Amino acid sequence: MTPTYELDGSDAGGQFVRTALALSVLENEPIRIENVRGNRSTPGLRHQHLAVAETMVELCDADATGVELGSETIEFDPNLETQGGHPRLEGGRYAVDIGTAGSVTLLFDAVLPLAAVLESPLRLTVTGGTDVKWSPPLDYVRHVKLPLLRQFGLVAACELERRGFYPKGGGQATLHLAPSTIEPIDLRSRGEPDGLRLYSTEAAALSEQDVAFRQAEGARERLDDGLEVRERCETTAESACPGSAIVLRLEYEAGPGDGTGLAGFTALGERGTPAERVGEDAADAANRFLAGTAPVDRHMADQTLVFLALAGGRVRVPEETDHVATSRALLEAVDVPTTLERAADGETAVVSVDSSAALLD
């Protein structure tokens, strides 16, 4: 294959690989990625990224080389059928086992934007870690990310079958994705906070220590005064090994012309860390957010960029994280230029994609 885009992952990690594969499908153009996860201490595809690449190959029936553990160069050609010049992806039922505690939700992240080219519903069941480090905890996806993107046309739901924590994984969740018309995104300002929902989970092995309750209490006591806790959900989950997680969903009034505001703050339990501290860490992140002005949290900031690429629009991000910077560089490399305008506060910035440059234009 002759790749349309030659991409260099030297300065990036797994997110670059996931987003590059999704963009290749959305543009229906072959890509070559060199120096996969080049700035990580263990470069190349690890189990989580390999599962993403294998899933993309399976969904598209794509031609690919280098899709193996440790690989630092991948070629991928989605080669989809087109209709009226637009790529069309058949849905169907798929099941993937990451084989480790690798993140289930990051696999969902890679697949979510494909809703824009889906022809029929897709159902993807993934086995791995549902609540593991350096990735969105499952309740963040269910209660923050999907409801936020639903406002811009993404039709998706996530069903949890079993929690999976580090190191054993073994969790399972299903993503239901329907053909979606993604609308331009406008998330620039935010209104007053309008309450908070709290989702605290413990593995059954930790129920005697009341971990879910103590996490929730830790968060509640630490949250800024005046923030109403509208829902408090504490659950005990069967899982292959102990673990716990807390997700805070902050709701706020939408700014003029903007979508409804949602932001999420999360923390995971760790051996040696008191459960109250876990709740406090999530609450501290929420309090920091409330002191700022951005309408999305720092993780949603990089996760919305691929949707901006689809339909265009603007998002005010709390800061230009490394993930935002690498995502912008990647979009530039596939001919979707973005602009970043720093605000007078010196921290937030508005990232925009002109609708004429957007993939669905």
Ligand SMILES: Nc1ncnc2c1ncn2[C@@H]1O[C@H](COP(=O)(O)OP(=O)(O)OP(=O)(O)O)[C@@H](O)[C@H]1O
């Ligand atoms: N607590 C969290 N809540 C929501 N999203 C998160 C959270 N932590 C990380 N993420 C998201 O998970 C993604 C992690 O991407 P990243 O490339 O760092 O990880 P990775 O695939 O594990 O690769 P690598 O091993 O190369 O770091 C980013 O999109 C980030 O926004």
